[in-house]
Amino acid sequence: MAIKIYELCGKDETRLFSPHCWKTRLSLAHKGLDWDTIPTQFVDVAGLEGGEKRTVPTIRDGDTVLHESYQIACYLEDQYPDKPSLFNGEGGKELSKFLISWSQGTLHPLVAQLCMLDIHNLLDDENRAFFRKSREAMFGITLEEFDQKFAKDNTNLVKAMLPLENLLKRQPYLGGDTPLFADYVVFGPLQWLRVSASHDVMPKEGAVADWFARLLDMYDGIGRKASAGFTAA
Amino acid sequence: MAIKIYELCGKDETRLFSPHCWKTRLSLAHKGLDWDTIPTQFVDVAGLEGGEKRTVPTIRDGDTVLHESYQIACYLEDQYPDKPSLFNGEGGKELSKFLISWSQGTLHPLVAQLCMLDIHNLLDDENRAFFRKSREAMFGITLEEFDQKFAKDNTNLVKAMLPLENLLKRQPYLGGDTPLFADYVVFGPLQWLRVSASHDVMPKEGAVADWFARLLDMYDGIGRKASAGFTAA
Structure with missing residues (x-):
């Protein structure tokens, strides 16, 4: 029986933007397992299962039933040991936590x-209200005020990724010649950006x-099949 | 026969300040190997061996004969497989590179x-001249100008270490319950600071x-035995 994965989506159910869900989606693909997505x-979310x-x-x-992308990866690793490894040993499992x-x-x-603000705009009315209320309580300002505080270019992001850039100049993946869960950990936020942002701010x-x-x-381009916010707008 | 390790020192041969040498020193201790230090x-340096x-x-x-702390760690791991592992598997070896x-x-x-500037002051006249010339060529300003550019507190360092702080709240070492080479990678710069700085700017x-x-x-306190700059000044 296929594994069920509950993944966060917008009003459009194909708009899967959660970085954490992408980590699990790629973990399942890495293991070559069958799964059914349940856009959520x-x-x-709170009442799932x-x-x-x-x-x-x-x-x-x-x-x-379990949640949290790292816990899920550890479960898949233990449960399906004959499939490609997500950690390549205990050291990789531990150091993934630093990533x-x-x-x-x-x-x-x-x-x-x-x-x-782009995420807000992907949602239906009920979810917009939920998102606005929870995020505005978190930030202490409106979503619009939050949005206006930050320049919409990738200068800071590119700078923050320098340790990654310097490493990937010398090897194709964080995991070496092939990716590990650690790669998906960093893929997550970039895919979140790609799927959500209304302007193209991806490093080129x-x-x-x-x-x-x-x-x-x-994995047959499952990452690329997810439409990018700026092209799908 | 004991392994020889050439380690960078100041005028005082017990003042071992190089972060890279500390990574190797702790790798040797981790493996429980005998070694002789050769303060250098x-x-x-350029004419060694x-x-x-x-x-x-x-x-x-x-x-x-080999150099570079990661290459040395890989060599020790391969050469002494029955001693405690520095990586706990190939995944740990790969992800150490991100650290x-x-x-x-x-x-x-x-x-x-x-x-x-404190490092400069630990050296003898000949080494001070070498250090000043090479570093001033690198920075394009004098060592004194470089020194004056930066506040001598650890605010920025503590902020940069937040991903480490957040992880170590939940587990004793980067490697999990026991340290791995990845721990020594981060120990290196902090020990460099502790041994070199003339003022105590260590996180407390x-x-x-x-x-x-x-x-x-x-490892019998080999790290603590190295005198700290601010107490030994």
Whole structure:
């Protein structure tokens, strides 16, 4: 039976923008597993699978329900050991956590600055109201004020990715010759930006741009098939 | 026969300040190997082991001579597979490279801003002249001008280490329950600062400070035995 994955979407169910869901989507593709996506809007997240305060991604694999992309990756690694590894050993599993911490602490806030209002605009009325209320409580200002605070270019993002750029000049993936979960951890926020932003602020040149293009094409191009905000606008 | 390690020192041969040499020193300790240190000053580095343009650390293990802390760690891992692993598998070996790129791109420049002139002052006259000439050519300004550009507090360094701080709140080492080479990669620049800086700018509280203290005490306290600049001044 195929694994179910609940993924965050906009009013258009093909508009899958969550960085965390992309990490799980690529983890499933990496393992070569069958899965069915269940597009899920913000207001439906907390009640998924009868659970309280669930988050996305959530997966159901037979009787097992779990959430959080790293926990899911660890589960898939243990459950499907004969499929390609997401970590290549315990050291890779541990050090992936630094990539998560770095990506979420450094890249995610910068991506959010570039497309927070665009995400709002992808939603239907009910979800817009939910999103606005929760984010404005978080930021202490309106979404429009938040949006106006930040220049809509990728200067800061490109600068923040320099450690990645310098590494990817010397090898095709963070995982070496082939990607690991760590690659998907960093792919997540860039795909979030690509799918959400109403203006094209993707890095176009350099090692990170080339690496991102390679990942978009991987697994029959599931990354590239997700329409980009700026072309689909 | 013990492994020889050539380590950068000041006029005082016990003042071992190089972040890269510390990575190798702790790699050798981690593997539980016997080694002899050969304190080496700047002007003697290029001619080490008869080589041209060698760098530190350089090690000699029997007939094998090699340099660069990551290459040395890979060599030790391959050569001494029965000793504790520095990587815990191929994934850990690959992802250690991101830690290197992040540490060198983010932390090293900030540490250099805090103690560049202090390093100069640790050297003898001949090495001071060498260091001044090479660094001033690199920076395009005098060491004193470089020194005056930067506030001598750790605000920027602490901020840069936030991804590390957030991770180490949840686990004792980057490697998980025990350290891996990745831990030494980040220990390196902090020990460089501790040994070199004439003022105490070490983080004192929080998960990074606690982790650093644990590493200083490890392996019979070889890290802590290295005198700190601000206490030894």
